[in-house]
Amino acid sequence: MKLSVRGEYALRALQVLAQHAGDAVVPMQTIATEQNIPRRFLEQILHGLKAAGVVESRRGITGGYRLARPASEIPLATIIRHVDGALAPLSCVSHQFYEKCSCPDEARCALRSVMKEVRDTVAAMMERMTLADLVARAEALQARPMEPVDFVI
Amino acid sequence: MKLSVRGEYALRALQVLAQHAGDAVVPMQTIATEQNIPRRFLEQILHGLKAAGVVESRRGITGGYRLARPASEIPLATIIRHVDGALAPLSCVSHQFYEKCSCPDEARCALRSVMKEVRDTVAAMMERMTLADLVARAEALQARPMEPVDFVI
DNA sequence: TCAAATCTTGATGAACCAAGTCGGGAATCT
């Protein structure tokens, strides 16, 4: 898994939405300013997340975006897959974005076997971690910024 | 970490060299044929790996490539870093390819904290796994191709 | 009703990179 700038922006933007969970909606400009994301680019990203069913929007002067579900029900894996595609290091070990690779026999491919373990590990981590966890971690880091966090994940 | 085709070819080629550890050198054409890699492209890749000190070469009619060190002393992490760059999903959590990201305070960035754990996990896996392990796994898969391998990694 | 702020939609563009090709050179063995 490699996050593009787009993917990073998406996660940051959604973290903001998760933090403002009380508000009806958060206008895009607020997110762009808060996270220093180019507004026009963010527009494109949020639109994609809406099409993916991750966020909802409201138009007009009171418009903005909000999460379509509780933050605790949105794993990071879902977001990354929508924005950047496969979590797997090799598409031949991806579940959702599988593509056949060049090796003649996948079942006996040693490289594939190794990369499958990497995929499973990473996928498990990103599947377990939700936007709510991200917010919780942000708060923990705010409280004691000097010590490394030692969440058990 | 996302492997490019180039990175995949590099690992496959080095696996071949590790398997032919007895031979003086293995000609590029043999590797290209055995792994179905475009010869001209492989040329480029092996040349890079030589510059990185991973392989040695010999010219002339008896020429070819061989590993510069025992396969058990070459972790996959080394190869991937040379060919495809950072193992980290975000360059701001990479040790060897660190780049500052757009967030104002790295120490308090929740996303960074999460991605650092991913990086550490993946890096540990790829640092531990060597070319010798890859060969061993290939042999195990050859022997009992139907059952999933249950190496403890 | 009108203005202002917001999201919507589609087009466009520059820069970069990945994958692969090509040509000619230099070394080495028989």
Added chain:
DNA sequence: AGATTCCCGACTTGGTTCATCAAGATTTGA
């Protein structure tokens, strides 16, 4: 000498990434 190999750098081709822009639709408050 000649065959076979690696060496080296330039080049092409096509796609992706990171945006930017313009014009329209919707909503609210004055």
